[in-house]
Amino acid sequence: MSAAGNRVVTVVVGAVIGIVYGAVATIGHRHELRIGDAVVPWGLAVAIVGVAALLVGMRLVIDRWSSAAAAAGVIAVVALLTLPGVGGTILIAGDIRGTVWAVTPAVVGVLVVAWPSLPPRRDRGVGAGAQHAVTGGADA
Template identity: 70%
Template sequence: MNDDVKPSPLARAGMYVLAALLGAIYGAVATIGHRQSVTVGDVVVPWGLVLALAGVLALLVGIRLVAGGRWVAAAAAAGVIGMVALLTLPGPGGSVLVAGDIVGTVWAVGPALIAVLVVAWPELPQRRATSAADA
């Protein structure tokens, strides 16, 4: 965000709520799809897990870059992590979406690790705009 224009407290609260909602929606969709895999020869490639983790990274980095701050990215991360945690619990019939194998463990822990990296990453210095006269 531009430092000259500060959003109102209501606008900031709306950004946090929207980011958390986007994170929760993505967390639900990715949790359902993280188990997809393809077998190539004797090797099982968990492409659903790879895409789900890449999507978490893209979502959080994108929100941090567009919204301009750690707190909005942290709200989105809370949405993703909260939904993954909720969908890790067994359903009413005892069925689970996140199994207790290596793929499920990586999916249960991976979004939190990605969130820590994205939120804790230091701010990059702003580059000064140059004009043709400066060159």
Template identity: 55%
Template sequence: MPDGSIWARLGSLLLAVLLGAVYGAVATIGHRQSFTIGEVTVPWGLVAALVGVAALLLGIRLVAGGRWVAAAAAVGLVGAVALLSLPGPGGSVLIPSGLVGTIWSVGPALIAVLVVAWPSLPQRRATSGGPVAAH
């Protein structure tokens, strides 16, 4: 089979969904980490999780060379965040109400829309040889 076969494309889409879901689950658990300096609480877990979302989706889009694989990763990521935002069997929640929880619930989806919808930059044509000499 050629390298761009349907099975290779489906495999890359499935791997992207899986990577997005795993990152979404791990970041959902870690987004509540913070430290306090005096009276100020710094939500470093939320910042790290959102930066990681952007890095994951941008990296996948740049490496895979298109929107489809990045969109598949976004589906896995946003799906994991949405699933983990629901109350568990005992009533416990991983994303509590409040500013940090709201930002984490909405932030990954907004980042995903920006990364997937961002226009592709035109490819530069390679030139053979050096500068063109005037005759």
């Protein structure tokens, strides 16, 4: 397969992964833990950390385009599931938790995709090891 074909496949797979994760995280973002009067929205925290991990991981391992496609998939599903369903049910309520979930994946996606690429790392160990071997173990 050509390089362009590989890129298309990785972008499509990234979008599908984003769509699936966006749907699962949207369903799970409402989970909470009640300790007395305190409410811990652990579902929202896990959903946001998961989106960030998914996008950063794809950006680091694959490329910017697949990460952008995954972000677009997550954002599209969150936007779609914000609308009321056929029976009038909603998955993303209009409260603070729903608003945070509706906005945060887009913000995380923009930050991850727009972050500048880092220059490739140079292996400093090769040069130092070669110098050490040439000098017979004595540091120059």
